[in-house]
Amino acid sequence: MSAAQPLKNFRILDLSRIWAGPYCTKLLADMGAEVIKMESLRVYDSHRGPITPAPGIAAYPDSDPGEEAWNRNGWFNCLHMSKYGITLELTEEKGRRVFEELVSISDVVVENFRQGSLSRLGYDYETLRQIRPDLIYASMPAFGNSGPWQNYVAYGIGQEQLSGMAHMTGYANDGPMKSGINHGDPITGSHAAGVLLAALRYRRRTGKGMFVDVSQQESAVALIGGEVVAYQISGEEPERMGNHSPWFAPQNAYPCAGEDRWVTIGVTNDTQWRSLAEAIGQPELADDPRFATNQDRLQHRRELDQILGAWAADKDMWDATHQLQEKNVPAGPVLRGPDLLDNPHYTDRGTFNYVDHPRTGPKWYQGFAWRMSKTPGQVHWPSPTLGQHNRQIYRELLGIRDESIDDLESGGVIGTKPTGSRII
Amino acid sequence: MPGLLEGVKVIDFTHYFAGPYCTKLLATLGAEVIKIERPGSGDPIRAIPPFASQRQPGESGAWFLYLNTSKKSVTLDLKTEKGRDLALKLVAEADIVVENFAPGVMGRLGLDYEALSGVNPALVMTSISNYGQTGPYRDWKADEINLYATGGLMNITGEPEEPPLKEGAPLSQLGAGQNAFVATMTALFHAEDTEEGQHIDLAIAEYATNVLENALMQYSYSGVEFTRVGNRGYGRAAWGIYPCQDGFVGIIAGPDQNWPEVSNIMDSEELADPRFASRQGRLLNADEVDALMLPWLLEHDKVDIFKAGQDHGLGFSFVAGMQDILEMEQLVARDYFVELDHPIAGNYRYPGPPISPDSGKFEAWVYRRAPLLAEHNLAVLGDLGYDSQGVEQLFAEGVI
Numbered sequence: 001m002s003a004a005q006p007l008k009n010f011r012i013l014d015l016s017r018i019w020a021g022p023y024c025t026k027l028l029a030d031m032g033a034e035v036i037k038m039e040s041l042r043v044y045d046s047h048r049g050p051i052t053p054a055p056g057i058a059a060y061p062d063s064d065p066g067e068e069a070w071n072r073n074g075w076f077n078c079l080h081m082s083k084y085g086i087t088l089e090l091t092e093e094k095g096r097r098v099f100e101e102l103v104s105i106s107d108v109v110v111e112n113f114r115q116g117s118l119s120r121l122g123y124d125y126e127t128l129r130q131i132r133p134d135l136i137y138a139s140m141p142a143f144g145n146s147g148p149w150q151n152y153v154a155y156g157i158g159q160e161q162l163s164g165m166a167h168m169t170g171y172a173n174d175g176p177m178k179s180g181i182n183h184g185d186p187i188t189g190s191h192a193a194g195v196l197l198a199a200l201r202y203r204r205r206t207g208k209g210m211f212v213d214v215s216q217q218e219s220a221v222a223l224i225g226g227e228v229v230a231y232q233i234s235g236e237e238p239e240r241m242g243n244h245s246p247w248f249a250p251q252n253a254y255p256c257a258g259e260d261r262w263v264t265i266g267v268t269n270d271t272q273w274r275s276l277a278e279a280i281g282q283p284e285l286a287d288d289p290r291f292a293t294n295q296d297r298l299q300h301r302r303e304l305d306q307i308l309g310a311w312a313a314d315k316d317m318w319d320a321t322h323q324l325q326e327k328n329v330p331a332g333p334v335l336r337g338p339d340l341l342d343n344p345h346y347t348d349r350g351t352f353n354y355v356d357h358p359r360t361g362p363k364w365y366q367g368f369a370w371r372m373s374k375t376p377g378q379v380h381w382p383s384p385t386l387g388q389h390n391r392q393i394y395r396e397l398l399g400i401r402d403e404s405i406d407d408l409e410s411g412g413v414i415g416t417k418p419t420g421s422r423i424i
Numbered sequence: 425m426p427g428l429l430e431g432v433k434v435i436d437f438t439h440y441f442a443g444p445y446c447t448k449l450l451a452t453l454g455a456e457v458i459k460i461e462r463p464g465s466g467d468p469i470r471a472i473p474p475f476a477s478q479r480q481p482g483e484s485g486a487w488f489l490y491l492n493t494s495k496k497s498v499t500l501d502l503k504t505e506k507g508r509d510l511a512l513k514l515v516a517e518a519d520i521v522v523e524n525f526a527p528g529v530m531g532r533l534g535l536d537y538e539a540l541s542g543v544n545p546a547l548v549m550t551s552i553s554n555y556g557q558t559g560p561y562r563d564w565k566a567d568e569i570n571l572y573a574t575g576g577l578m579n580i581t582g583e584p585e586e587p588p589l590k591e592g593a594p595l596s597q598l599g600a601g602q603n604a605f606v607a608t609m610t611a612l613f614h615a616e617d618t619e620e621g622q623h624i625d626l627a628i629a630e631y632a633t634n635v636l637e638n639a640l641m642q643y644s645y646s647g648v649e650f651t652r653v654g655n656r657g658y659g660r661a662a663w664g665i666y667p668c669q670d671g672f673v674g675i676i677a678g679p680d681q682n683w684p685e686v687s688n689i690m691d692s693e694e695l696a697d698p699r700f701a702s703r704q705g706r707l708l709n710a711d712e713v714d715a716l717m718l719p720w721l722l723e724h725d726k727v728d729i730f731k732a733g734q735d736h737g738l739g740f741s742f743v744a745g746m747q748d749i750l751e752m753e754q755l756v757a758r759d760y761f762v763e764l765d766h767p768i769a770g771n772y773r774y775p776g777p778p779i780s781p782d783s784g785k786f787e788a789w790v791y792r793r794a795p796l797l798a799e800h801n802l803a804v805l806g807d808l809g810y811d812s813q814g815v816e817q818l819f820a821e822g823v824i
Contacts, residue, residue, distance in 0.1 A: 004614065004618070006610050006611065006613050006614035006617070007610060007613060009617075019637070023635075027603070027606050031610045046679075054704050057659070058642050058645065058646040058648035058659075059638065059641070059642055059645060059646070060645065060646065061645050061646065062645075062646055062647075063646040063648065074638060074641040074642060074644075074645040075637075075638050075641070077641070078638065078640075078641040142739070143754050144754075144758060144780070146757070146758055147753075147754045147757040147758045148753055148754060148757055149734070149753075149754040151734075152734040152739075153734070153737075153738075153739040154739050154741055155676060155739050157657065157663075157664070157674060157676070157741070158674050158676065158739055158740070158741030159741075161665065161672075161674045161741045161742060161743045161744060162741050162742065162744050162752075163744070163749070164593075164744055164745065164746055164748075164749055165591060165592070165593055165595070166665065166672075166743050167592075167743050167744060167745045167746075168591075168592030168593060169581075169589070169590075169591045169592040169593075170589070170592070171582070171583075171586060171589065175655075175665065175667065175672055176665055176672050176743045177581070177582060177583075177589060177654070177655060177665070178581075178655050178664060178665055179577065179581050179591050179595075180577060180578075180579070180580025180581040180582075180637075180639065180650070180652065180653075180658075181577065181580070181635060181636065181637040181639075182637065183591070183595060183635070186599065186634075186635040187595075187599065187602065188778075190599070190602040190603050190605075190606055191449075191602060191778040191779050192779055193606045194449060194602065194605040194606040194609055195428075195453075195778075195779040195781060197606065197609035197610065197612075197613070198428040198429055198453050198609060198781075198788075199428060199781050200613075201428070201429070201609070201612070201613065201616075202428045202429075210781050210782060211781075211782050212779060212780070212781045212782070213779075213780040213781075213782060214779050214780070215758070215760075215780070217754070217755075218755070218758070218760055218775075218776070218777070218778060218779075218780075219778040219779060221749055221755070221760075221775045222775045222776070222777070222778035223445075223593075223595070223598050223599070223602070223778070224593040224595075224598070225490045225774060225775035226486050226487035226489075226490040226491060227486075227593060227746060228490075228746055228749055228750065228773075228774070228775050229486040229487075229489055229490045229772050229774060230474050230486035230487065230746075231745075231746030231747065231750075232486075232746075232750070232772045232773065233474045233475070233476045233484075233486050233769075233772070234473075234474040234486075236474075237745045237746055237747065238592060238745075238746065240592065241592070242587070242589065243569055243587065243589060243590050245567070245568070245569070247472050247473070248567065251567065251569050252569075253569070253573065253578070253587050253588055253590075255587070262573070262587065262588055264569045264570050264572075264573040264578070265569075265570075266566060266567030266568065266569040266570045267567075268567050272565070325564050325565065328565050329565060330564075330565040330566045330567045330570050331565075331570060332564070332566060332570035332571070332573045332574040333573060333574065334573040334574075334578050334579050334588045335573065335574050335575075335576050335579060336576070336579045336649055337576070337639055337640055337642070337643030337644075337649045337650060338643060338649070339576075340576050340633060340636075340640060341640070341643070341644070344560050345555060345559045345560050345561040346559075346630075346633070348558070348559040348560055349556055349558060349559045349627070349630070351630050351633055352633070352640065360645070363641065363644040363645055364640060364641070364643075364644035365640070365641060365644070366633060366634050366635075366636060366640060366641075367630070367633075367634070368634075369603045369606075369607070369626070369630070369631065369634045370603060370604070370607040370624055370625065370626040370627075370630075371556070371557075371624065371625040371626070372607070372610070372611060372622055372623075372624055372625075373537075373622045373623040373624075373625075374614065374620055374621075374622035375610075375611070375614055375622065422679055422681070423678070423679055423680070423703075424676075424678045424679045424739075
């Protein structure tokens with residue numbers, strides 16, 4: 001560990017699964033927080049995939065699940081770097097005692113089970129607070145910890161729909177469209193990470209912990225809240241308009257030479273519009289009254305699309321982009337996976353991390369979400385295999401003797417081999 | 425106790441979406457956020473419709489009102505000597521600066537990290553920009569669509585035979601603003617521990633790459649590119665958005681052990697066919713499964729379908745519009761909306777806290793309406809020692 005780690009003094013006991021919770025704790029682990037990811041051997045994080053998956057799934061190296069598939073799944077491995085991985089069964093009496101010891105030395109507990117799951121095991125906030133009085137406990141069910149829908153479940157794809165995001169996404173005159181990711185998840189993960197830090201800072205000043213109630217749905221609505229206010233003002237639901245902008249024109253994606261290659265243009269003001277006319281060799285457009293102001297251009301966006309579509313059609317998407325950027329026109333190619341890894345800008349900035357995992361070999365992963373001049377993030381180790389750090393955490397952190405750890409293992413309270421899975 | 429972040433002071437040089445969402449989170453959590461705006465026109469997002477008041481659109485745009493709750497507005501012409509000096513005086517007293525100008529702009533104004541840390545070594549300065557403060561695309565111009573494209577999200581959104589699609593809301597910018605909030609809080613801990621400030625460089629395009637989920641990973645793992653799959657989940661069937669009687673619903677046909685419930689809900693023995701029992705089986709027979717579900721879906725309303733799924737343990741959802749959201753029984757029951765009255769815009773219900781910390785003793789979040797342009801000039805400059813005459817003088821000189 002070279003550089004100082006701003007969050008090194010915080011220990012987070014992380015019971016969360018899939019993406020929203022793990023994205024929250026990944027942001028914190030990247031900045032030095034000690035994150036202990038706890039899984040059950042019976043219901044491990046479903047991002048590890050099934051115990052014996054069908055062959056051919058591309059999330060495994062060379063699409064081969066291989067031995068111990070649960071340790072080779074990229075969905076899991078891209079989210080848990082620098083976290084400790086332990087297993088523990090909370091349904092076993094011995095497991096409960098260990099858990100309570102873990103809680104007593106943790107600053108934060110994070111979970112995104114279905115609402116009430118942990119309470120049914122006897123661990124609600126009030127109980128955990130007896131063990132650790134200044135604990136910060138973040139509970140992240142889909143719809144929060146109160147209200148008529150509190151027992152309902154939802155995934156990132158559902159949150160896009162229940163927040164209004166999907167409603168306003170889609171091709172013109174067509175139905176709503178999901179994003180290519182489960183966008184509700186990282187939105188909640190990031191909100192939660194920031195608020196947990198605010199709660200930790202508050203605790204530092206006052207000595208008080210707190211219960212942090214996370215409704216993933218409320219988090220997603222909050223992000224696009226301007227549209228909720230806009231609707232009350234205008235009385236109109238947001239329109240699905242493909243790649244057009246409700247506010248500026250011309251904006252769209254235009255097909256270029258090659259298969260499924262596109263350049264995007266995103267003009268936002270008159271100066272950029274005049275530069276665009278010049279950049280595409282049609283300076284007379286700048287004086288065309290149909291396109292004089294942003295309002296005019298919004299009205300005549302179809303004509304603009306025809307002109308720009310015709311211009312882009314035979315061009316390489318990179319040439320088109322450079323030609324426009326040279327004149328300061330907002331433009332960019334639609335990048336695919338290989339383009340991202342081969343991109344000079346991202347390479348120059350070290351955007352992606354190349355991490356060697358013992359069960360998959362070295363692979364590329366998403367990098368740090370930001371750069372810090374004094375305390376840059378670090379990948380300390382790859383995502384843990386199931387139960388990888390059991391011995392280390394239980395022995396070194398809790399001081400449990402080796403024989404007792406052996407007991408826990410032979411009793412099935414901890415381990416490294418799953419006994420069941422529940423995959424969504 | 426007024427807000428979790430009471431006592432934190434932020435000088436806010438942001439505009440449009442990304443920066444203002446970051447400082448909205450800080451302000452609404454109780455930090456004092458002083459938003460520096462251009463004299464006359466202010467944050468250009470003030471020009472984005474719809475406007476509640478046609479006579480004063482600059483004070484009543486929906487997105488401006490939403491993104492600037494709980495902030496103070498001070499106008500400063502940063503290109504003037506006096507304007508810059510005032511900015512430096514404000515920064516000297518602050519914990520945090522957030523800005524989202526194009527890289528180089530703060531430097532040309534004499535307000536880059538070097539200058540600011542000169543007057544305040546413990547300062548956290550958060551810079552949000554399209555492509556970051558370094559690298560060959562540093563000076564590229566971009567709007568949401570371009571960032572969605574170059575960040576890799578656009579290629580995997582939309583129908584396979586249709587153009588790549590952006591999302592309707594400016595999620596790259598807003599998401600980058602969220603992450604900037606986390607980054608800022610992280611650096612604040614370091615600054616308070618060590619009295620060492622630092623500069624954060626957050627690129628919106630990199631935000632997009634950071635939430636790519638598995639598109640990047642999968643290509644690196646197996647050489648298989650993620651593709652656009654429309655409304656079906658990637659590698660899944662009976663998983664996505666479907667039409668129903670009064671709109672659209674989200675059908676989630678998993679986990680496998682819950683799938684038999686779908687045939688109960690939709691009253692279709694054919695859906696219980698063992699060929700559809702596994703995720704792989706449904707994928708191989710995706711069109712057939714869809715055809716069996718559709719007639720039932722088209723005869724039922726979205727909220728009823730949603731609840732029918734949920735009551736059987738399935739994570740169904742529905743596509744909510746803005747009216748649906750305002751009326752949603754869960755949000756109403758949880759008192760989610762915050763009503764704010766604005767002297768020009770009027771009274772609206774604003775989405776409330778994205779996360780609800782509850783200490784039982786205080787309001788973690790503090791909601792105040794967005795400021796009028798220059799509303800806090802007198803108060804803030806007063807704190808710097810200007811009396812009303814001095815403030816008038818600055819106004820006459822065009823500094824504020």
